[in-house]
Amino acid sequence: MKEQAGVRVKMTLLTTGFVFILLVLTMSASNAIIIFAIRHGWISAEPGAHLKPFLFQSGIISIVIGTTISFFISHFPLRPLHTLIDAIHEVSAGNYDVKIHLEHPKEFQKLSECFNQMTEELAGIEMFRSDFINNFSHEFKTPIVSILGFAKLLKSQKLDACQSREYLDIIIEESRRLSELSATVLNLSKVESLTLLTDKTDFSLSEQIREAILLLESKWSKKQIDFDIDMKEVMIRANEPLLKQVWMNLLDNAVKFSPEKGCIAVALHLENGHAVFTVKDQGAGMDETIQKYIFDKFYQGDTSHNMEGNGLGLPLVKRILELHKGEVAVRSRAGEGSVFVVRVLVDGK
Template sequence: MNPIRKVIDSIHRVADGDFSVKVNLKGIGELEELSESFNKMTNELSGIETLRSDFINNFSHEFKTPIVSVRGFAKILKENSLSEEERQDYLDIIIKESERLAMLSSNVLTLAKYENLEIMMDKVPFRLDEQIRRSIILLEPKWSDKDITINLDLDKVIYSSNEEMLQQIWINLVDNAIKFSHKAGLIEITLANVNEEIHFSIQDYGVGMDEHTKAHLFDKFFQGMLLIPKKGMDWDFLW
């Protein structure tokens, strides 16, 4: 009865919210199968809990600025001393910030889904190189507007994943490279099969990152601060 007691004790711990608990029953086939199923269940529950907590944290962090902006300009619109031109300008800001909120909510959900690979669904094989090309075409107005040249060196690669979610990653990476590239700059993108591994590289020649920014490169929602020198001793700060 000892193995059954261990399972019962573990179930009580899961019921109390401890999703890190694992059972390791050996010797009897059915009990080993029970162990595997139980541990898979706790892994899934842990992933769901991570989705929940990450969404709450990301929501409060990333959504604060546009919400404050919308509230502030809405209060200003209640004043009677504003000209019609000022009212239209403030309404345009509120509309843009509302659209930004909608985009942020979509991005946070996509990020949370993609980080929990164990519960990712709808994996299908597709041409990774063609997906990267499509992502670049979608951003054509942005890199054309800055007269940026994009050099591609893409091997044919077939990959199995959630196609829609992975495309969002390429769009974010390319969009970021465009954003921080100088006008008439260059972006180089490569995709290669190397010893049965997939290697992807994207390189721009823009403003670059300081050591502090590099140290936080993979922290969620971290944004580096750029110092842009102007004439004399004045500096512009760009986040």
């Protein structure tokens, strides 16, 4: 507020100073005309001299001079505004690469910095929007094409029972994948539309996390993964079904990216009124670029799409925790696995 008030005061002083300078220049020009006319004998400086015609003419000349001076002087303080207006037109046309560099006064310099930051954010949003559409199309198109292709093979060719079962299994698996993707998209859309968290209950957070681990047993037992569990008993007031999705997604990712016969470390403790949950895997890890975008919709570090997933789990985790006034962070280095850390208030306020 103080900074905004200071800007308003400076702009007022700038405008007042401009008007004052304009008046001084106009009066000086008018006086110069009168003195010039007196010296050349065009008018008499004696008392009672007939001055009305000349004063009328000099007044018109003064107005013309003042208007001309104001036109040229106003061009300089308004130049930054014209630059800004031109840049805004460029942005409205979809050019987010435009940058402005205003150095004087200080307020215009800060304005240009804010404008450039805005265009960078818009460029990032536009790139994300484009990637979102491409990834969304890919994730839906791939199983549909697969289902259509194998269905045509089943219809058009004489296949033995073994091949038919194989193709049917593929169709069933792709249908399951498409169904899960649709359900996840709808779930994420529903969660993102929430502004107020309701249906809070008191429950054991440590017990909920243990249940999530057991629900994923078919996946981690298949890879012979061990768990190193260090969880304190923590009670929490929260939306139980939503929070369960957080642990399911994080633990499922840990299992997915861990190697066979690997180990996943899970910990839970209280810290300053927050439940702090950590899950550490022994996977391939992530570089800084992947970590930067890992919570964006449809973003996948594995661009080859060899790893099963749709890039919606972590955005869902982030949004659910935001509704609980919590947060999630990741620490990772390529080749050293990843650690996800969740902090969430236990009192539900």
